[in-house]
Amino acid sequence: xxxxxxxxxxxxxxxxxxxxxxxxxxxxxxxxxxxxxxxxxxxxxxxxxxxxxxxxxxxxxxxxxxxxxxxxxxxxxxxxxxxxxxxxxxxxxxxxxxxxxxxxxxxxxxxxxxxxxxxxxxxxxxxxxxxxxxxxxxxxxxxxxxxxxxxxxxxxxxxxxxxxxxxxxxxxxxxxxxxxxxxxxxxxxxxxxxxxxxxxxxxxxxxxxxxxxxxxxxxxxxxxxxxxxxxxxxxxxxxxxxxxxxxxxxxxxxxxxxxxxxxxxxxxxxxxxxxxxxxxxxxxxxxxxxxxxxxxxxxxxxxxxxxxxxxxxxxxxxxxxxxxxxxxxxxxxxxxxxxxxxxxxxxxxxxxxxxxxxxxxxxxxxxxxxxxxxxxxxxxxxxxxxxxxxxxxxxxxxxxxxxxxxxxxxxxxxxxxxxxxxxxxxxxxxxxxxxxxxxxxxxxxxxxxxxxxxxxxxxxxxxxxxxxxxxxxxxxxxxxxxxxxxxxxxxxxxxxxxxxxxxxxxxxxxxxxxxxxxxxxxxxxxxx
Ligand code: GDP
Numbered sequence: 244x245x246x247x248x249x250x251x252x253x254x255x256x257x258x259x260x261x262x263x264x265x266x267x268x269x270x271x272x273x274x275x276x277x278x279x280x281x282x283x284x285x286x287x288x289x290x291x292x293x294x295x296x297x298x299x300x301x302x303x304x305x306x307x308x309x310x311x312x313x314x315x316x317x318x319x320x321x322x323x324x325x326x327x328x329x330x331x332x333x334x335x336x337x338x339x340x341x342x343x344x345x346x347x348x349x350x351x352x353x354x355x356x357x358x359x360x361x362x363x364x365x366x367x368x369x370x371x372x373x374x375x376x377x378x379x380x381x382x383x384x385x386x387x388x389x390x391x392x393x394x395x396x397x398x399x400x401x402x403x404x405x406x407x408x409x410x411x412x413x414x415x416x417x418x419x420x421x422x423x424x425x426x427x428x429x430x431x432x433x434x435x436x437x438x439x440x441x442x443x444x445x446x447x448x449x450x451x452x453x454x455x456x457x458x459x460x461x462x463x464x465x466x467x468x469x470x471x472x473x474x475x476x477x478x479x480x481x482x483x484x485x486x487x488x489x490x491x492x493x494x495x496x497x498x499x500x501x502x503x504x505x506x507x508x509x510x511x512x513x514x515x516x517x518x519x520x521x522x523x524x525x526x527x528x529x530x531x532x533x534x535x536x537x538x539x540x541x542x543x544x545x546x547x548x549x550x551x552x553x554x555x556x557x558x559x560x561x562x563x564x565x566x567x568x569x570x571x572x573x574x575x576x577x578x579x580x581x582x583x584x585x586x587x588x589x590x591x592x593x594x595x596x597x598x599x600x601x602x603x604x605x606x607x608x609x610x611x612x613x614x615x616x617x618x619x620x621x622x623x624x625x626x627x628x629x630x631x632x633x634x635x636x637x638x639x640x641x642x643x644x645x646x647x648x649x650x651x652x653x654x655x656x657x658x659x660x661x662x663x664x665x666x667x668x669x670x671x672x673x674x675x676x677x678x679x680x681x682x683x684x685x686x687x688x689x690x691x692x693x694x695x696x697x698x699x700x701x702x703x704x705x706x707x708x709x710x711x712x713x714x715x716x717x718x719x720x721x722x723x724x725x726x727x728x729x730x731x732x733x734x735x736x737x738x739x740x741x742x743x744x745x746x747x748x749x750x751x752x753x754x755x756x757x758x759x760x761x762x763x764x765x766x767x768x769x770x771x
Contacts, residue, residue, distance in 0.1 A: 246564060246600070250531050253602030254516045255325040255559075257342055259367065260352035261360035262331040265382040269352055269499040270315065270326060274590045276509055277317030277324065313544065313557060314588035314604045320513050325588075325604060331362055334682025337633060338542070340369055341615060341663060344630045345541040345559035345604065348376040348516045350508070351402075351492075352499075355381050355388030355415070359401040367402045373629070374489035376517055379406065380508055385433070385498040387416035391470075395478075395494065404492045405485075407478040410507050411470060412496040413463055420459050422496050423447075423467055424507050425474070426481075430458060433503055487517055519602035522561045524618070526625035529562050531601035536563040536571065539627040540617045543609070543662040545696070554662065555586070555606045556613040561627065565599045574618040574626055582607050614661040614739070631770035632738065635666055635679030638708035638746065639686060644700035655697030659689055660739055668711065668736035668744055677706055677736060677746070707748050708734075712765035714743040727760045742769060 260266040315326045327346055329339040343349070349370050353359060370377055381394060389397070391412050398406055413420040413430075421432040429444045447455055450471055456464040485491035493511065497504015519531040529537055542557040558565075565571075570579045586606035587596040599605050607613070616630040643652050656676065660667045665680040680686060686703060693699045714735075716724050728735065734746045745765060747753045753765060764771070 249600045256348045257327045257329045257346040261362040264352045264354045265499045272505045277319045334684045337681045351379045379494040381496045409493040410495045523628045524625035533562040535621040537620045554609045556609040567597045571619045615663045631768040634711040634767040640704040644702045648699045651697045652699035655693040671735045708746045712745045715764040
């Protein structure tokens with residue numbers, strides 16, 4: 244098969260949702276359709292459960308699952324579909340942000356009763372900013388919930404999206420009858436007991452057809468006719484380009500648990516979701532069909548066996564074909580590397596493969612060469628953009644609690660930061676190290692892993708920081724910049740890439756600093 248054909252078969256996406264909306268359940272049903280798994284319950288939830296075990300042990304458990312669910316691939320209607328796992332827990336939001344740099348589209352799952360929730364808002368915002376095409380799936384229609392029109396309004400307002408329904412529910416909860424597939428113009432009747440089966444659909448070309456009354460009863464039929472009329476008047480018609488540009492989001496209704504409405508979603512996804520997209524670098528835009536391979540690291544996973552420090556680096560292939568044992572260029576390190584045992588991912592296993600194509604994810608065994616954001620090419624020196632660090636929410640000094648193990652501590656911190664567990668800032672003034680995290684949980688994880696994987700002991704000390712601000716100046720030699728550095732010296736640090744960061748203790752400080760030093764620009768993300 245030609246390179247172009249292989250690449251055009253691929254659809255790589257992520258499911259984003261607030262915890263409990265039904266991401267795991269939906270993933271599982273999609274895999275069932277693809278024949279990739281045989282039964283329900285095969286996909287483990289990567290959720291952080293609160294309960295008997297302490298939080299960091301729970302994270303270790305979750306880490307085990309998340310190796311297995313990082314990428315779930317299956318074939319459906321001649322397409323190769325790669326689902327990238329995205330943790331819903333807020334303490335892992337940064338993981339999810341990074342994974343979203345590797346998807347070509349997203350499906351947003353919303354609970355019909357709960358509506359738009361906090362994590363959904365944050366994750367959709369990231370997709371919206373990056374113009375990632377999104378489909379919306381309103382889940383749990385078998386339960387009592389919000390009115391479909393109200394929910395559409397809520398999605399538009401809270402998520403700042405422009406929506407158009409491609410399926411529409413008939414009743415809800417106890418009276419849920421099924422859905423009308425606007426995309427294919429047919430009706431799917433809900434029986435509630437066909438959990439694992441693919442339900443039958445009835446073709447209804449014209450809603451005026453009295454057959455509809457026989458099918459769902461006159462009241463429901465009349466209601467559906469009225470609602471579809473209203474939809475035609477209120478919502479824009481689906482437009483492929485608008486969807487691809489991230490300006491229009493089609494909405495589907497269903498019940499993942501009952502495997503209802505999932506086929507409609509998947510069929511439309513296969514029809515409309517984008518194939519691998521081009522990506523910006525510091526040099527030029529890279530097209531997927533270029534003959535030469537290129538890709539970037541969006542995730543690093545430490546091996547679960549603490550005695551072996553090898554890791555798995557996840558590479559999104561942006562262009563061309565990746566081949567086993569071929570020499571590739573690690574741009575940041577300026578050296579060639581080859582990979583004798585690259586992994587490809589399937590729904591239920593990972594396997595060593597000989598080749599993989601743009602759109603796919605390969606897992607490369609790594610002994611510490613990779614860092615999130617690294618670029619691999621066939622020799623050309625460019626670096627992919629759009630894999631920024633975001634300002635952490637929590638900041639603490641990290642101290643060495645065992646002077647005999649200073650080297651181990653340093654190595655441990657270094658590698659954990661490469662993995663993206665947290666961010667390290669080194670104060671310019673005295674070289675003290677500060678760890679910034681998205682959630683407080685990560686501090687326990689870091690301490691635990693330093694001890695178990697690196698035999699190093701660390702303690703923390705509070706450091707009051709509101710936000711990390713990446714500093715941008717056009718000219719470092721101005722009096723204003725020198726003055727800024729003098730006044731703020733106690734709060735200036737370097738990140739892992741040696742970029743200058745101002746650790747501001749309050750929103751007020753940021754405002755004051757901007758007013759006083761207008762030529763010094765402060766950013767909450769590392770790429771600007
Ligand atoms: P995640 O946290 O988003 O991965 O959510 P899960 O897939 O683990 O689902 C959370 C809970 O909602 C589980 O108890 C599911 O069985 C349940 N659930 C998922 N989909 C549906 C649905 O369509 N209807 C009902 N009634 N429950 C559902």
